[in-house]
Amino acid sequence: MRKLTFKHGIHPRDHKSYTNAIPIRMVEPPELLYFPVQQHIGAPLDILVKPGDKVLKGQKLADSTAPVSVPLHSSVSGTVKDVGMYMHASGVKVPTVVVENDGQDTCVEFIEHDDLDALSKEDIIKLIREGGVVGMGGAGFPTHIKLSPPPEKEIRHIIINGSECEPYLTSDHRVMVEEPGMIIEGLHVIRKLFPQADAYVAIEANKPDAIETMKAEVEGTDIGVLTMQTKYPQGAEKQLIYAVTGKEIPSGSLPMDVGCIVINIDTATAIARAVKQGIPLCRRIVTVSGTMVSKPGNFSVRIGTPFSTVIEAAGGIGAVPGKIIMGGPMMGVAGHSLDVPVVKATSSILLFDQEEAKAGEESPCIRCGRCMSACPIQLRPLYLNAYALKGDWEQCQKENMMDCIECGCCSYVCPAKRHLVQSIRVGKQQLAKRK
Amino acid sequence: MENHNVIVSSSPHIRAKASTRSIMQDVLIALVPSLISGVIFYGFRVLWILALSIGSCVAFEYLWQHLLKKPIRIGDLSAAVTGVLLAFNLPVTVPWWIPVIGAFVSIIIVKELYGGIGSNFMNPAMVGRVFLSVSWPILMTQFCEPFIGHWFGTTDVITSATPLAILKSGEGIEGLPSFVTLFLGGVGGCIGETSALALLLGGLYLVYRRVINLRIPLSFVGAVALLSFLFTNGSLSPFDNMMYHVLSGGLFLGAFFMATDYATSPVAASGQIIMGIGCGLITFMIRRFGGYPEGVSYAILLMNVATPLIDKVCKPKKYGYVRRGSSAKK
Numbered sequence A: 001m002r003k004l005t006f007k008h009g010i011h012p013r014d015h016k017s018y019t020n021a022i023p024i025r026m027v028e029p030p031e032l033l034y035f036p037v038q039q040h041i042g043a044p045l046d047i048l049v050k051p052g053d054k055v056l057k058g059q060k061l062a063d064s065t066a067p068v069s070v071p072l073h074s075s076v077s078g079t080v081k082d083v084g085m086y087m088h089a090s091g092v093k094v095p096t097v098v099v100e101n102d103g104q105d106t107c108v109e110f111i112e113h114d115d116l117d118a119l120s121k122e123d124i125i126k127l128i129r130e131g132g133v134v135g136m137g138g139a140g141f142p143t144h145i146k147l148s149p150p151p152e153k154e155i156r157h158i159i160i161n162g163s164e165c166e167p168y169l170t171s172d173h174r175v176m177v178e179e180p181g182m183i184i185e186g187l188h189v190i191r192k193l194f195p196q197a198d199a200y201v202a203i204e205a206n207k208p209d210a211i212e213t214m215k216a217e218v219e220g221t222d223i224g225v226l227t228m229q230t231k232y233p234q235g236a237e238k239q240l241i242y243a244v245t246g247k248e249i250p251s252g253s254l255p256m257d258v259g260c261i262v263i264n265i266d267t268a269t270a271i272a273r274a275v276k277q278g279i280p281l282c283r284r285i286v287t288v289s290g291t292m293v294s295k296p297g298n299f300s301v302r303i304g305t306p307f308s309t310v311i312e313a314a315g316g317i318g319a320v321p322g323k324i325i326m327g328g329p330m331m332g333v334a335g336h337s338l339d340v341p342v343v344k345a346t347s348s349i350l351l352f353d354q355e356e357a358k359a360g361e362e363s364p365c366i367r368c369g370r371c372m373s374a375c376p377i378q379l380r381p382l383y384l385n386a387y388a389l390k391g392d393w394e395q396c397q398k399e400n401m402m403d404c405i406e407c408g409c410c411s412y413v414c415p416a417k418r419h420l421v422q423s424i425r426v427g428k429q430q431l432a433k434r435k
Numbered sequence B: 001m002e003n004h005n006v007i008v009s010s011s012p013h014i015r016a017k018a019s020t021r022s023i024m025q026d027v028l029i030a031l032v033p034s035l036i037s038g039v040i041f042y043g044f045r046v047l048w049i050l051a052l053s054i055g056s057c058v059a060f061e062y063l064w065q066h067l068l069k070k071p072i073r074i075g076d077l078s079a080a081v082t083g084v085l086l087a088f089n090l091p092v093t094v095p096w097w098i099p100v101i102g103a104f105v106s107i108i109i110v111k112e113l114y115g116g117i118g119s120n121f122m123n124p125a126m127v128g129r130v131f132l133s134v135s136w137p138i139l140m141t142q143f144c145e146p147f148i149g150h151w152f153g154t155t156d157v158i159t160s161a162t163p164l165a166i167l168k169s170g171e172g173i174e175g176l177p178s179f180v181t182l183f184l185g186g187v188g189g190c191i192g193e194t195s196a197l198a199l200l201l202g203g204l205y206l207v208y209r210r211v212i213n214l215r216i217p218l219s220f221v222g223a224v225a226l227l228s229f230l231f232t233n234g235s236l237s238p239f240d241n242m243m244y245h246v247l248s249g250g251l252f253l254g255a256f257f258m259a260t261d262y263a264t265s266p267v268a269a270s271g272q273i274i275m276g277i278g279c280g281l282i283t284f285m286i287r288r289f290g291g292y293p294e295g296v297s298y299a300i301l302l303m304n305v306a307t308p309l310i311d312k313v314c315k316p317k318k319y320g321y322v323r324r325g326s327s328a329k330k
């Protein structure tokens, strides 16, 4: 079969072999866990506990009545030690609940819903929200909102995104190999909401074992397992939808506007757990990799566990890392410290040595056009960069800067090592402000 | 564990290996076959001209950047590339000061005055050649008869009529060299122009290394081929006329190495095709109707000047702008 794909993009070395064959290991929850209150894109939460309170695993620590919000749950049982400002992975201090783990893992009562047919659509949406489910691919957008399109938008395709196109990352890959049943259960839940829609699991060709397990899992159903070409950013929503359906999302619109919903692999398992087993989002799978890590692999980590605990489980590190990256190397965020907690959106922790961490010196653009050939949106990054540096926002607008998905392809290929995406990000903020 | 050795920078955190320097290195490698053919046909003086040209290009760039307290960028090898290209556009008989003056024009006036690498709007080596041709037309057209025999004797300066000059006048067609000679080398001309084969090898190496793509070279050579096939001169058959036009003069050097110059050619695919066709058209018009037998240099310079305009008009089709009607693929 022809492998599905999108136009342009890049082929970076994937570095996945460090971790893609190793089964997921558990990280024992430490004594102290830190829960930054804001773990989704949307309204801030109200903290429901105070120091000294006993909490159970699965108990809400914070919630809000605002529509675009999801509750945050404790991932262990124990005592609230502090509610205060603590360092977040992004390098700023944010309101955080600190829980002292009693090691008992005493849970709140999880209410199971084995029979999906007994649930209404509203029930399902509510259960997903109450389960604290957000997009696990990194964005952290509340999933129940994504699954509640306005009634006039007809959803025709549900795509489970198993592309995992970022180099190094293999957490979705391992989940597909180890828990294919949970993914499909999550998909069944979503299909209850959109009975007319067809459903696909889209996987990049560099994960043959995952393609095989998923194919075996969907045997006899109408769910399609699609092999996608290995190319970055195959897993970006716009590119994935184009590859699968041949449709382009018009500028400024959402996937639902072309009848599509894209759900990440681990989000699908979180949906299954939240709805069918009543278990809220308490853990996530984190890829720990990079040259500095002695025993790289994927880890099942309780939300709130400090990075340092996770790194220890991965064999620890000998020297000071040159760079700490949360998320993939193409779109992830560089952090300052390992004394920050894993949150719902922490898909990976990558530690680079000093050598790899060097960005290379910026030199003048030679107009080689590589950034243009790489850009999956077909913008002209060299001009965006020049206009942004000049502060010419008018021209930035004309060059459709707002359509940039910040995938990083342009900076990746630039032989002059120009910081193209960085300048575009600044420009987008300026444009957003001017609106 | 707050640590200041930890680098915090914006994504992406990995970069492709290719750098400006590695690209220029590839161009230099691609020019080696033509250099060898130049030495074979014109003797060791080629190396002297080459050394003068590269040396003065790099020196002028260094001096400029040093005096103006700008970052020194000679390490990116772009000045060296200009030096080689300039030398390739000179006859081997030129006196020593010709490449030095050419280098000054190329590097200082065309490249650095307009802001250095990437900012010049005309191809430096090309302007260098045209400037020298206009200022010292005799010196710039004293092509020595190239033949392997010069290895055994002295190189006498003979002003031989180039195939293009013969084609233009339409006279003395029996004096035209064979296609094989044209293709392998051995016709009077500039140092780097003599062997179409050597230029092709280098050009294809650049395509293989993805330094350039075939859009400009193909549309450039293609346009010249088509026009010369359609409009013959004198008693030549259309095919013969086409072959002479395609294989003679600086067409391959221009099409693969000069017109593809990043700074002075369009960035979009469609623009590059327009650039190539434009170059081919102008080259043919000059060769056929203009005052000079050769038009590649002027054609490229004219299209260089048109490049900003082409870039304005030719933009790629962006994702999400034209609705595609196709439905879901199964």
Ligand code: SF4
Pocket (backbone or CB within 6 Å): A374, A375, A376, A377, A378, A379, A381, A403, A404, A405, A406, A407, A408, A409, A410, A411, A420, A421, A424
């Ligand atoms: S301009 Fe934006 S969308 Fe295009 S390659 Fe760069 S980061 Fe990606």
Ligand code: SF4
Pocket (backbone or CB within 6 Å): A364, A365, A366, A367, A368, A369, A370, A371, A372, A381, A382, A385, A410, A413, A414, A415, A416, A417, A418, A420
């Ligand atoms: S890749 Fe870099 S050097 Fe090449 S055109 Fe784009 S910005 Fe300029």
